[in-house]
Amino acid sequence: MYVDDGAIFANAKTHSLSSLNATRGLQEITEWLGQSGLKCDTDKTEFISFSPPRSMVHINGPLVTAIHPHTSASSSYTVERSTIICYLGIFIHHQFDWTHHVTIMANRTRSTIRALSILGNSVRGLDYANWRKLFHSLILPILTYGFPLYSTLARNKGLMDILQVAQNDAVRKMSGAFKTTPIVPLHYLMAIPPISLTLSKLTDVFRLHIQHLPPSTLIHTLTTFNPAADWHLSLNPPTPLTHLLPNLFPPFNFPSPTYKSIWTHPQVRDNTIIALSHESKEATKTLICTPPYDTFYLFVCLLTIPSPPFAASFLLFRGQMLVHHGAMRDSSRPRALFSAICQGLMYASLSNHIHVFLLDLSLSNYLFHSHKHALLDLSHSFTSLLSRFLSANPLHHVDVFRYSIKWSGLPGTARIDSLLEEQQHIIFPLPPLSLTNPKTHLLRLFQDQYDLLRRDSRIWQSIIRPDGKPPPFYLGALHRKD
Numbered sequence: 001m002y003v004d005d006g007a008i009f010a011n012a013k014t015h016s017l018s019s020l021n022a023t024r025g026l027q028e029i030t031e032w033l034g035q036s037g038l039k040c041d042t043d044k045t046e047f048i049s050f051s052p053p054r055s056m057v058h059i060n061g062p063l064v065t066a067i068h069p070h071t072s073a074s075s076s077y078t079v080e081r082s083t084i085i086c087y088l089g090i091f092i093h094h095q096f097d098w099t100h101h102v103t104i105m106a107n108r109t110r111s112t113i114r115a116l117s118i119l120g121n122s123v124r125g126l127d128y129a130n131w132r133k134l135f136h137s138l139i140l141p142i143l144t145y146g147f148p149l150y151s152t153l154a155r156n157k158g159l160m161d162i163l164q165v166a167q168n169d170a171v172r173k174m175s176g177a178f179k180t181t182p183i184v185p186l187h188y189l190m191a192i193p194p195i196s197l198t199l200s201k202l203t204d205v206f207r208l209h210i211q212h213l214p215p216s217t218l219i220h221t222l223t224t225f226n227p228a229a230d231w232h233l234s235l236n237p238p239t240p241l242t243h244l245l246p247n248l249f250p251p252f253n254f255p256s257p258t259y260k261s262i263w264t265h266p267q268v269r270d271n272t273i274i275a276l277s278h279e280s281k282e283a284t285k286t287l288i289c290t291p292p293y294d295t296f297y298l299f300v301c302l303l304t305i306p307s308p309p310f311a312a313s314f315l316l317f318r319g320q321m322l323v324h325h326g327a328m329r330d331s332s333r334p335r336a337l338f339s340a341i342c343q344g345l346m347y348a349s350l351s352n353h354i355h356v357f358l359l360d361l362s363l364s365n366y367l368f369h370s371h372k373h374a375l376l377d378l379s380h381s382f383t384s385l386l387s388r389f390l391s392a393n394p395l396h397h398v399d400v401f402r403y404s405i406k407w408s409g410l411p412g413t414a415r416i417d418s419l420l421e422e423q424q425h426i427i428f429p430l431p432p433l434s435l436t437n438p439k440t441h442l443l444r445l446f447q448d449q450y451d452l453l454r455r456d457s458r459i460w461q462s463i464i465r466p467d468g469k470p471p472p473f474y475l476g477a478l479h480r481k482d
Helices: 015-035 099-119 128-143 157-175 183-189 195-211 278-289 333-347 361-365 376-392 412-424 438-454 458-462 472-479
Strands: 084-087 090-093 268-270 295-303 310-318 321-330 353-358 397-402
Touching: 090 099, 099 128, 099 157, 128 157, 157 183, 157 195, 183 438, 195 438, 278 353, 278 397, 295 333, 310 333, 321 333, 333 353, 333 361, 333 376, 376 397
Parallel strands: 268 397, 295 353, 353 397
Antiparallel strands: 084 090, 295 310, 310 321
């Protein structure tokens, strides 16, 4: 019978009109609560007004300093305008400056560290393994609370410095070192990355999580169409969340449309769902051996690469003629196959009829599924390419089959085998960071910084690479649980 952290949003072209809309909404809710035998806590009611940093008074009007909602016909109260409010643990500034929020999180981290000091000192108490558990489960979540709001900002070095100073206190406390101990070697000695690298990794994980959500999720439309925050065309949404949202999902109007769990189209036929029998196998063989000239054949299969990133190849035929072929890389085998399919479809868009042949049957389980799964972003790219191709002409059709290069009596695969054998010898260099998972990305950046700093100072001579065997001093400290 109560509402905690309720909020009323209103917007308009001027400050006075937007505050008037918010006041009307508050009055309506207050009247409804009164009819239900409830009331609003006026002491906890806050009012804040947002505006662009360079808003012009002659266009947006002067700022409203307070609102005066009427609780009844004879009484009213005043709610002063706040410059900073706390909503769901986030301290929001009226100009969306996150310095205040970051400072409070850093102060809370220091308070937590001092409270944990009762668990031991540099001589006795918690060992290093338990300190790391406390750091990752208790200290780091406080320090990085609300990180998507500022981690993607172009100018966030000042915010990173505030958080880094708070993390330095935690690192010195965990290591039992003096306050004057150089902090940079401690980070590498204790395998705790600087806060800038940690936030970069958390942002990548958060971005991947959003990309793997279904299109019907509200967060995909939060900055495109939201009745509670209908921003004018001249304004940008005042949040860096737009940098995290994928651009693959089209905006849609309110109310949200219903999405089917499986994408279907009358001009697409998925033959992989049919049980593989002798008849279907022979029909697929005949189709490969006698291809018509006006149909594009897209073959996709994996390349044997000894180490990640994984690679997949696509071969595009028109009749008996090879039109295009290439290889795509990604962090996993299914993602590499999906990337190869999408790349091949882009080259096959000039045909009226496309046959897609897949070697990996497990990939067919994700081709047309729009529910939450690890390959949803690539699956949506695949269905978007199909929708664009099919909407161009009602005569366009796409058929998806499965095949095997081990089928006997299949002369068309001889040429495929030779082309694939040529591409097996492609030497892929070290994968770019965009093809690595967030943890590998973090460790590589951490090691690169270490190598750069070690060449510039003699202090690094006693500390080896983070991925190697620890030095004798470190092994002794761990053995003594110091």
